[in-house]
Amino acid sequence: MFFRKPLLPTPWKGHHRGNNFSKTNVTHYYYTLFSVRYILFLLIFLSSCFLLLIAPFCFSSTYTELLFPNTTTRKWLPITPTTCPGNLSLFVYQLPPDFNLGLLRDCTHLNVYTDMCPHVANHGLGQPMSSAGSWFATHQFLAEMIFHARLENHPCRTWDATLANLFYVPFYGGLYASSKFREANLTARDELAVRLVEYLQMQPWWHRHLGKDHFLALGRTAWDFMRNTNGGPDFGANCLLNLPPVKNMSVLTVERQPWQGSNQYGVPYPSYFHPSSVVQMNAWQQKMIRAERNHLFSFIGGPRKGVEKAAVRDELIKQCNESTRCKLLKCGRNGDSKCHEPLEVIKVLSQSHFCLQAPGDSFTRRSTFDSVLAGCIPVFFSKHTAYTQYGWYFPANASAYSVYIDESEIEKKSIEEELSKISSDRVERMRRKIIEVMPTLTYAHPNSSNIRFRDAVDVALTALVQLKHAPSKS
Known part of the structure; x- marks a missing residue:
C-alpha cells in the first residue's frame, strides 16, 4: 500500500496538582473556577448560535460545485466533485512485486533510451518543479504508476473482494515492455505478461466473470503490447494484449489500436500539473483564462x-x-x-x-x-x-x-x-x-483523497462501471 492514514493523536492529559492549597485558597479556587466556567459556557453558547446562523452559507454535508469565472460572459462554469458512481466498489489486487514495484529496483534499465530513476520517483509523478507540490516533471509514459497510486488511496476502494464490482490489476506493463524492446528472445520478452495471466487465472475473483470485471492501466501505446505475428516488422512489442484472457479485460492505454482494440480505451497522457485540491485546479483555470x-x-x-x-x-x-x-x-x-x-x-x-x-x-x-x-x-x-x-x-x-x-x-x-x-x-x-x-484530463496528486473534482482516473472509473452494466453484444 502506498499511503497510510495518520494515527489519531493521543488525548492530552494534564499534570496532577499538588495538595498544597489552604481551605481559604480552595474556596477562592472553586469560586474562580465557577466564574471561568460560567464565562466559557456563555461564550460557547453565543458561538453556537452564531454558527447555526451562518452554517447554511459556510457548510454543507455534500459539496456540490466550485465555480470559476468566464471573462467573456461572466457566467460560471462548474467543477463536479468526486463520487462513487454506480455503487462502485473497487478492489485493488496486491500483486507479487515482480509485476509492479519490484521492477523499480532496477530503474536504470527500465528504458533502453534513458535512465528512468528520476521519473519513477514520487509514485510516477517524477521530480517536483516547485515547492507548492502541484507541478512535476512527469514522464509521458508513466500513467500506469499514477493510476496505481491514485487507486491505492481512492475513496471508492474496498479491501473486501467479495464486495467489489470492479477489479484493478496494477501491472507496470509499459515499464516492463520498454525494458525489453531490444530483447531478441521473444519468449523472454513475453515472460512477465504470460506469468501475469497465469496468476490471474488462479484467483477466485477472476472466475466469477472470467475477468470481464477486471481492468489494466498501461502507460504506453497499445502497439507496444500487440506484437505482429504475420512476419511484419518487429518494433520490440510483447504479446500481452493478444493473450485471450486479456481480451476479456478492459485495457486503459494512452493510445488504443483504432481498428482492433475493441476492449481498449484511451486515457490521457500525464502532463505536469497534479493538483491536490479543487482550489488549486480553479486557480490554474482562472490563470489560463x-x-x-x-x-x-x-x-x-x-x-x-x-x-x-x-x-x-x-x-x-x-x-x-x-x-x-x-x-x-x-x-x-x-x-x-x-x-x-x-x-x-x-x-x-x-x-x-x-x-x-x-x-x-x-x-x-x-x-x-x-x-x-x-x-x-x-x-x-x-x-x-x-x-x-x-x-x-x-x-x-x-x-x-x-x-x-x-x-x-x-x-x-x-x-x-x-x-x-x-x-x-x-x-x-x-x-x-x-x-x-x-480537470477531467488531469491526474490529481495521489496523496490527496478529497480533491473534490473528477480527474482522469475518476472519469475512467465511471466509464468502466457503465461498461460493466451495459448490455452485452451478441
Missing part, C-alpha cells in the same frame, strides 16, 4: 525520419518558421533544445491561441494534453490523434474544442490563413470548452 496570448499558433516538436508522418512534421516546421505569428520550439538531440523543459513548454503553449498536434512515432502525443493544460486550442491532422482515442474525455463535437486539417491537405493550405479565418468569438468559446474539461 486570463493569459495573454501573443502567438496565433505554435508547434513544439522535431522532425521524423523513416516514418509516414515525417512529411507532415516537416511541413509544420516549415510553415511555422515562415510565419511571424507562429512560435516554434524545435526538438532535437542537441543540447540547445528546450522542448523537454516543462516550464518552457507550458510557457510557449500558454502564450498561443492554437497548438499544432502532429502525429509522432504513433498517432497520439502527450503535447495534446499539455496544450489543454495551457488553455491552447489543439489543431489535429489525423483523426486518430484524439477523435478515435479519448471518447471518455473530449466532447463528442470535435469542432467545439479543436481544429481539424486533414494531413493530405497540409501542403496545399496555409495554416496561418486557415486559423486566421476563425472568429475571435469562436476562439473564445473553444478555449472555454477546453478549460472546462481540463
Whole structure:
C-alpha cells in the first residue's frame, strides 16, 4: 500500500496538582473556577448560535460545485466533485512485486533510451518543479504508476473482494515492455505478461466473470503490447494484449489500436500539473483564462525520419518558421533544445491561441494534453490523434474544442490563413470548452483523497462501471 492514514493523536492529559492549597485558597479556587466556567459556557453558547446562523452559507454535508469565472460572459462554469458512481466498489489486487514495484529496483534499465530513476520517483509523478507540490516533471509514459497510486488511496476502494464490482490489476506493463524492446528472445520478452495471466487465472475473483470485471492501466501505446505475428516488422512489442484472457479485460492505454482494440480505451497522457485540491485546479483555470496570448499558433516538436508522418512534421516546421505569428520550439538531440523543459513548454503553449498536434512515432502525443493544460486550442491532422482515442474525455463535437486539417491537405493550405479565418468569438468559446474539461484530463496528486473534482482516473472509473452494466453484444 502506498499511503497510510495518520494515527489519531493521543488525548492530552494534564499534570496532577499538588495538595498544597489552604481551605481559604480552595474556596477562592472553586469560586474562580465557577466564574471561568460560567464565562466559557456563555461564550460557547453565543458561538453556537452564531454558527447555526451562518452554517447554511459556510457548510454543507455534500459539496456540490466550485465555480470559476468566464471573462467573456461572466457566467460560471462548474467543477463536479468526486463520487462513487454506480455503487462502485473497487478492489485493488496486491500483486507479487515482480509485476509492479519490484521492477523499480532496477530503474536504470527500465528504458533502453534513458535512465528512468528520476521519473519513477514520487509514485510516477517524477521530480517536483516547485515547492507548492502541484507541478512535476512527469514522464509521458508513466500513467500506469499514477493510476496505481491514485487507486491505492481512492475513496471508492474496498479491501473486501467479495464486495467489489470492479477489479484493478496494477501491472507496470509499459515499464516492463520498454525494458525489453531490444530483447531478441521473444519468449523472454513475453515472460512477465504470460506469468501475469497465469496468476490471474488462479484467483477466485477472476472466475466469477472470467475477468470481464477486471481492468489494466498501461502507460504506453497499445502497439507496444500487440506484437505482429504475420512476419511484419518487429518494433520490440510483447504479446500481452493478444493473450485471450486479456481480451476479456478492459485495457486503459494512452493510445488504443483504432481498428482492433475493441476492449481498449484511451486515457490521457500525464502532463505536469497534479493538483491536490479543487482550489488549486480553479486557480490554474482562472490563470489560463486570463493569459495573454501573443502567438496565433505554435508547434513544439522535431522532425521524423523513416516514418509516414515525417512529411507532415516537416511541413509544420516549415510553415511555422515562415510565419511571424507562429512560435516554434524545435526538438532535437542537441543540447540547445528546450522542448523537454516543462516550464518552457507550458510557457510557449500558454502564450498561443492554437497548438499544432502532429502525429509522432504513433498517432497520439502527450503535447495534446499539455496544450489543454495551457488553455491552447489543439489543431489535429489525423483523426486518430484524439477523435478515435479519448471518447471518455473530449466532447463528442470535435469542432467545439479543436481544429481539424486533414494531413493530405497540409501542403496545399496555409495554416496561418486557415486559423486566421476563425472568429475571435469562436476562439473564445473553444478555449472555454477546453478549460472546462481540463480537470477531467488531469491526474490529481495521489496523496490527496478529497480533491473534490473528477480527474482522469475518476472519469475512467465511471466509464468502466457503465461498461460493466451495459448490455452485452451478441
